[in-house]
Amino acid sequence: MATKSGLFSRNFKKTYPIAACGEGCWIIDQSGRRYLDASGQAAVVSIGHGVPEIGRAMAEQSSRIAFAHTSQFHTAPAEKLAARLLAFAPANFRDGGRVYFTSGGSEATETAIKLVRQFHLETGQKNRYRVISRSQSYHGSTLGAMTVSGNVARRAPYAPMIAEWGHIAPCFCYHCPFEKTFPQCQLACADDLEVHLREHESDQAAAFIFEPVVGATLGAAVPPEGYVARIAEICRKHGILLIADEVMTGMGRTGKPFAVQHWGIEPDIILVGKGVASGYAPLGAVLVSARVVEAFERGSGAFMHGFTYQSHPVSTAAGNAVFDYLDATKFVNRVISRDINKVAVDQVIYC
Numbered sequence: 001m002a003t004k005s006g007l008f009s010r011n012f013k014k015t016y017p018i019a020a021c022g023e024g025c026w027i028i029d030q031s032g033r034r035y036l037d038a039s040g041q042a043a044v045v046s047i048g049h050g051v052p053e054i055g056r057a058m059a060e061q062s063s064r065i066a067f068a069h070t071s072q073f074h075t076a077p078a079e080k081l082a083a084r085l086l087a088f089a090p091a092n093f094r095d096g097g098r099v100y101f102t103s104g105g106s107e108a109t110e111t112a113i114k115l116v117r118q119f120h121l122e123t124g125q126k127n128r129y130r131v132i133s134r135s136q137s138y139h140g141s142t143l144g145a146m147t148v149s150g151n152v153a154r155r156a157p158y159a160p161m162i163a164e165w166g167h168i169a170p171c172f173c174y175h176c177p178f179e180k181t182f183p184q185c186q187l188a189c190a191d192d193l194e195v196h197l198r199e200h201e202s203d204q205a206a207a208f209i210f211e212p213v214v215g216a217t218l219g220a221a222v223p224p225e226g227y228v229a230r231i232a233e234i235c236r237k238h239g240i241l242l243i244a245d246e247v248m249t250g251m252g253r254t255g256k257p258f259a260v261q262h263w264g265i266e267p268d269i270i271l272v273g274k275g276v277a278s279g280y281a282p283l284g285a286v287l288v289s290a291r292v293v294e295a296f297e298r299g300s301g302a303f304m305h306g307f308t309y310q311s312h313p314v315s316t317a318a319g320n321a322v323f324d325y326l327d328a329t330k331f332v333n334r335v336i337s338r339d340i341n342k343v344a345v346d347q348v349i350y351c
């Protein structure tokens with residue numbers, strides 16, 4: 001009989017094999033059984049398992065310095081990775097943008113929620129705090145991230161603990177919530193943001209957060225042409241920030257550095273996770289565009305938020321090594337060959 005696990009596992013009724021090693025698209029358990037990892041686990045390990053350069057870069061960084069608190073120091077790998085991510089992002093991030101590194105996607109969402117609130121305080125719009133999102137979305141597990149996530153089942157047990165800031169219709173042509181068909185629908189799902197703002201104190205709205213291609217809770221749902229542009233236009237019109245949650249779709253996964261670039265859109269904030277360190281280290285990031293950074297620079301100059309492990313030297317060293325691997329293998333260009341409007345996101349990478 002298997003020994004009882006001391007881990008507070010995801011499901012107590014399940015017995016988990018012990019993953020002992022990884023090679024490319026394979027995970028091998030303690031008994032030598034091989035599992036084909038066709039999805040990079042939860043869309044994380046985009047460069048595959050066991051790439052030796054990544055482990056070497058992490059070991060080298062930890063032997064130099066493994067930790068320095070961000071209240072007192074910056075480190076070279078974090079600075080280097082920030083510069084690379086800003087250069088990878090749309091043009092509005094490149095000159096004057098900044099990066100806030102976290103330990104994963106949920107922390108990135110939490111950070112963005114507080115950041116947009118403080119942006120509005122810095123610019124004298126004290127009423128604005130609500131971050132609007134879509135039904136059937138997922139932005140993370142922490143309470144702030146759950147507040148903006150629109151997946152009913154995942155929210156249900158925690159309903160008394162999370163705020164109701166408003167969810168608009170998902171963009172999901174396969175089961176259109178308006179029972180319409182594109183293009184006759186005229187993007188009713190995008191206009192639902194306008195309707196929501198009209199009906200719910202638009203002066204309290206701080207931002208709109210969305211997954212450009214919905215991952216966990218719809219399954220690679222690509223929006224039709226014009227959707228993302230219409231959303232961006234409505235956000236601009238109402239003075240609210242646009243947050244693209246690219247935790248799953250970023251870092252080249254859809255054939256562009258970030259999925260929003262398929263539609264030429266410049267969000268105010270981009271969230272990154274998963275593929276940024278390809279699972280070799282816990283890492284997420286909030287890419288903040290120049291316009292938003294400027295409000296902090298001109299205002300208080302200090303973000304009232306922090307994590308002990310933000311900008312971790314070993315995690316950001318892993319991120320740099322993954323970036324080197326993407327560059328050396330021309331990884332993103334090799335994903336590009338398909339049209340995102342015709343192919344679901346998981347298929348783009350793994351076909």
Ligand code: PLP
Pocket residue numbers: 042104105106107109138139140141211215216245246247248273274284
């Ligand atoms: N945002 C999106 C779009 C995600 O898919 C996920 C995780 O699946 C998250 C945020 C949360 O990231 P993490 O699990 O690293 O906290």
